[in-house]
Amino acid sequence: MCPGCDIAPANPAVAQSGQPALAALVADAARTSLASDYEPDPEAEQPLYAARRKVYPQRVSGSYRRIKWAVLAVTLGIYYLLPFVRWDRGANAPSQAILIDFPSRRFYFFFIEIWPQEFYYLTGLLILAAMTLFLMNAIAGRLWCGYLCPQTVWTDLFQAIERWTEGDRREHLLRDRQPWTAERIARTGAKHFLWLMVAWWTGGAWVLYFADAPTLVRDLATFQAPQIAYVFIGLLTFTTYSLAGWMREQVCVYMCPWPRIQAALTDEHALNVTYRYDRGEPRASLKKAASLHAEGLPAGDCIDCLQCVHVCPTGVDIRDGPNLGCIQCGLCIDACDAVMKKIGRPARLIAYDTDVNIKRRRQGMTAFYRIIRARTVLYAVIIAAVGMVMSYALATRTNDAVSVLHDRNPLFVRLSDGALRNAYTVRILNKSLEKRTFAITVSGLTDADVDVIGGAGFADGKPLVEVGPDQSREVRVLVTEREPLAAKATIAVRFSIVPKGGGPVASAADHFFGP
Ligand code: SF4
Ligand code: SF4
Numbered sequence: 001m002c003p004g005c006d007i008a009p010a011n012p013a014v015a016q017s018g019q020p021a022l023a024a025l026v027a028d029a030a031r032t033s034l035a036s037d038y039e040p041d042p043e044a045e046q047p048l049y050a051a052r053r054k055v056y057p058q059r060v061s062g063s064y065r066r067i068k069w070a071v072l073a074v075t076l077g078i079y080y081l082l083p084f085v086r087w088d089r090g091a092n093a094p095s096q097a098i099l100i101d102f103p104s105r106r107f108y109f110f111f112i113e114i115w116p117q118e119f120y121y122l123t124g125l126l127i128l129a130a131m132t133l134f135l136m137n138a139i140a141g142r143l144w145c146g147y148l149c150p151q152t153v154w155t156d157l158f159q160a161i162e163r164w165t166e167g168d169r170r171e172h173l174l175r176d177r178q179p180w181t182a183e184r185i186a187r188t189g190a191k192h193f194l195w196l197m198v199a200w201w202t203g204g205a206w207v208l209y210f211a212d213a214p215t216l217v218r219d220l221a222t223f224q225a226p227q228i229a230y231v232f233i234g235l236l237t238f239t240t241y242s243l244a245g246w247m248r249e250q251v252c253v254y255m256c257p258w259p260r261i262q263a264a265l266t267d268e269h270a271l272n273v274t275y276r277y278d279r280g281e282p283r284a285s286l287k288k289a290a291s292l293h294a295e296g297l298p299a300g301d302c303i304d305c306l307q308c309v310h311v312c313p314t315g316v317d318i319r320d321g322p323n324l325g326c327i328q329c330g331l332c333i334d335a336c337d338a339v340m341k342k343i344g345r346p347a348r349l350i351a352y353d354t355d356v357n358i359k360r361r362r363q364g365m366t367a368f369y370r371i372i373r374a375r376t377v378l379y380a381v382i383i384a385a386v387g388m389v390m391s392y393a394l395a396t397r398t399n400d401a402v403s404v405l406h407d408r409n410p411l412f413v414r415l416s417d418g419a420l421r422n423a424y425t426v427r428i429l430n431k432s433l434e435k436r437t438f439a440i441t442v443s444g445l446t447d448a449d450v451d452v453i454g455g456a457g458f459a460d461g462k463p464l465v466e467v468g469p470d471q472s473r474e475v476r477v478l479v480t481e482r483e484p485l486a487a488k489a490t491i492a493v494r495f496s497i498v499p500k501g502g503g504p505v506a507s508a509a510d511h512f513f514g515p
Contacts, residue, residue, distance in 0.1 A: 052250065053315065054176075055248070055249055055312070055313065055314065055315040056169040056172050056173050056310075057159055057163075057169065057310070057311055057312060057313045057331075058168060058169035058170075058307075058310040058311045058335075059163055059168050059169070059311075060311040060331050060334045060335045060338070061334065061338075062331075062333070062334025062335070062337055062338065063334065064329070064330030064331060064333055064334050065331060065334050067147065067330070068146075068147060068156060068329065068330075068331070071147045071148065071153070072153050072156055072157060075148065075150075075153050076153065076157070079202075079205055080201065080205045082097065082098055082209075083096065083098065083205065083208035083209055083213035084208075084213050084214065085097040085098070087108075087110055087111070089108070089113075089433070090433045091433070092433045092469050092470055093108075093113075093433055093470060094108060094212060095212075096108065096212055096213060097109075097110050098110070098209060099209065099210075099211075099212075100209055100210050101210075102210065104470075106470075107122075112394065113431065115401075115429060115431065115472075117401060117403065117429065117472075120393075121390065121393070121394075124386055124389065124390045124393075125390075127382075127386050128383060128386050128387060128390070131379050131382045131383045131386070132379075132383060134265055134375075134379050135376060135379040135380060135383065137262050137265055137266060137270065138265070138266070138267070138270055138373070138375050138376045138379060139270065139271065139371055139376060140270065140271040140272075140352060141262075141266065141270050141271060141272040141273070141328045141352075142258075142259070142262060142272075142326075142327055142328040143328070144258070145252065145258065145259070145262075145327040145328060145329075146273075146327045146328040146329035146330060147329070149327075151243060151244065151251050151252065151256070152252075152327060152329070154198075154202070154240060154243070154244035155243075155244045155248045155249075155251075155313065156313070157198060157244070158195055158198070158244045158245050158248070159248075159313060161191060161194045161195060161198070162191055165187050165188075165190045165191040165194065166187050166188065166191055167187075169310055175187075192245075195241055195244075195245045196237065196241055198240070199236070199237040199238070199240035199241035199244070199245070200233065200237045202236055202237070202240045203232065203233040203234065203235065203236030203237040203240065204220070204233050206232065206233075206236050207229045207232050207233055210229075211229070216229065220233075248313070249313060249314035249315060249325065252314060252325065252327050253314065253324065253325045259324045260324075263324070267373070267375065268354060268355055268356045269354055269356060269369075269370045269373055270354065271352040271353065271354060271369070272322065272328060272352065272353070272354070273318060273326065273328045273329075273330055273332065273333060273350065273351075273352060274318075274350070274351065274352070274353040274354065274355070274358070275302075275308075275318045275319040275321075275349070275350050276348070276349055276350070276351065276353060276358060277300075277319070277358065278358045278361050278362050279300060279301050279349055280300040280301050280302035280319065280349050281300040281302065282298065282299060282300050283299075283300050283302035283303070283304045283319075284299040284300065284302075284303070284304070285303055285304060286303055286343065289303070301340070301345050301346075301349050302319065302349060303339065303343065305339055307335040307336065307338070307339050308332035308335050308336050308350060309332075310335070311331045311332060311334070311335040312326075312331065312332055313327070313329060313331065314326065314327055318332050318350055330352075332350050333348070333350045333351060333352075336349050336350040337349075337350075353367075354369075357369075398431075398504045398506060399430070399431045399432040399503070399504075400428070400429060400430060400431065400432075400436075400438070400497060400499060400503070400504070400506045401428075401429040401431070401506050402426060402427065402428050402429070402495060402496075402497045402506045402507065402508045403426070403427045403508050404424050404425070404426050404427075404477075404495045404508045404509075404510045405424060405425045405426075405427075405510075406422065406423075406424050406510050406511060406513075407422070407423040407424065407425070411513040412513050412514060412515065414515065415480065417482075418484075419480050419481060419482045420480070420481050420485060420512075420514055420515070421478055421479065421480045421481075422478075422479050422481075422512050422513060423476060423477070423478050423479075424476070424477045424478075424479065424495070424510060425474060425475075425476060425477075426440065426452075426474070426475050426476075426477045426495060427472055427473070427474045428465055428467050428472065428473050428474075428475070428497055429467075429472045430467035430468065430469065430470070430471055430472070430473075431470065432469065432470070433469045433470055434469050435466060435467070435468050435469055436466070436467055436469075436499055436500070436501075437456060437464050437465070437466050437467075437499070437500040438464065438465050438466075438467065438497040438498060438499055438500065439459060439460075439462040439463070439464055439497070439498040439500065440452060440455075440462065440463050440464075440465060440477060440495065440496070440497055440498075441462055441495070441496045441498060442477075442479050442493050442494070442495055442496075443493065443494045443496070444491055444492055444493035444494055444512070445479070445481050445483070445491060445493060445512060446481070446483040447481065447482045447483045448479055448480060448481045448482070448512075449479070449480045449482070450462070450463055450477060450478070450479055451463055451477070451478045451480070452464075452465055452475050452476070452477050452478075453475065453476040453477075453478070454475060454476075455475065459500070462498070463477075464500070465497075477495070479493070479512060481512060481514075485514035485515075486514070487514070487515065488514065488515070489512075489513070489514035490511050490512075490513055490514070491511060491512045491514075492509060492510075492511055493509070493510055493511060493512045494507050494508070494509050494510075495507060495508050495509075495510065
């Protein structure tokens with residue numbers, strides 16, 4: 001029997017080995033329940049403001065905790081190391097695998113180079129990301145929030161540092177109620193120092209995506225880097241330190257819109273971290289459960305030890321049902337499994353499950369899982385379709401492109417010989433890594449001359465334009481039609497750029513306007 005409560009193990013065999021640990025666990029629950037000592041008086045007028053109750057998440061081990069550690073290591077490893085990965089693009093191009101090159105207005109992603117004119121790729125990527133998020137949500141709830149979201153990952157790391165420096169939940173709770181001693185100051189100081197270091201590395205890694213990483217690291221160390229780099233490192237150090245260190249679960253509960261959107265996108269078949277109340281209720285301590293059983297009354301498997309609440313990084317009691325504050329990290333599953341093991345009862349009192357299954361079990365029916373549903377099929381089809389369109393666009397992407405803009409005013413000019421002239425601004429993109437020459441042709445008119453202001457001469461009567469490697473060039477093009485046009489004529493024309501030496505021809509449409 002635990003001296004601090006009325007809990008006694010049900011199974012004497014298990015009690016033999018598990019009792020001291022269980023007693024400590026339950027005594028801990030009793031002692032640390034002071035963390036949530038707010039008891040609203042139902043008679044009193046309640047203020048609309050509720051002060052934050054600091055959450056002291058307890059260390060836990062188990063399969064979900066291991067998954068979270070693995071995801072944390074992989075995601076942070078990718079984030080911090082990716083800027084140093086090299087990718088050979090030839091002599092005239094940067095060799096950083098992922099680079100957002102603002103001065104040259106390029107985005108490099110391994111073998112893909114996105115120009116500002118190709119921002120539709122980003123739109124496609126955003127659609128893919130949104131649909132993948134929706135699909136994950138339809139299959140297994142807030143997988144993103146619980147495992148992959150940067151706020152979750154960094155908060156997890158900051159909480160691990162906090163436990164390492166200030167002790168686990170009970171120790172930290174007790175220390176927070178003590179006066180400031182040299183030891184407490186040293187531990188708290190160490191925690192904030194480590195937090196700031198991680199935040200600083202986070203900000204430092206971010207700016208490496210915007211310049212050649214090894215060069216920028218050297219420039220930062222020798223204070224030769226551009227001022228804006230130091231500003232952004234400072235800004236991101238501050239945001240990481242305050243969001244992951246101080247605000248933590250408040251970001252998820254109050255600031256993030258995704259839980260609200262997610263709640264509207266889920267359905268009763270989506271797997272969520274669920275307290276199986278069909279099995280757990282009525283909750284009762286081991287001793288109380290034994291006496292209830294002796295009286296022929298039912299008692300559930302939940303012994304009300306509060307371990308699931310104590311490990312929760314957002315301070316949620318999963319037994320209260322679906323909650324906006326629950327990020328579905330699964331740590332309460334690990335905590336409860338450990339308790340169930342100690343008292344000799346089956347694991348997964350808390351598990352990924354659905355309310356539909358709980359209701360079915362209560363009616364004596366078997367549980368069933370429906371991953372293939374209309375919404376999961378729809379999301380998968382959209383992901384496949386967008387993915388295929390993007391892959392096709394990438395596979396058929398040419399090294400050249402052209403865009404045309406007709407002069408707004410005047411729309412046309414009549415020359416002294418009666419011919420009509422329209423003027424255009426033509427931008428030619430040369431995405432290859434060598435200088436190239438293009439001949440400009442215009443189709444759609446009967447007897448037209450094409451001239452380029454500042455062109456590189458003519459070949460076969462067609463004006464030539466030179467464009468440097470990996471550059472774009474804007475030129476003024478004058479199109480003169482000698483054939484008389486009908487009044488208010490608007491003729492569709494097509495501009496083409498023919499690469500000297502052969503290759504695919506890019507073209508763009510516009511109009512030729514008459515009087
Ligand atoms: S659900 Fe499990 S961990 Fe939570 S109070 Fe009940 S027995 Fe304890
Ligand atoms: S209730 Fe459980 S799954 Fe939800 S946030 Fe807390 S520990 Fe994670």
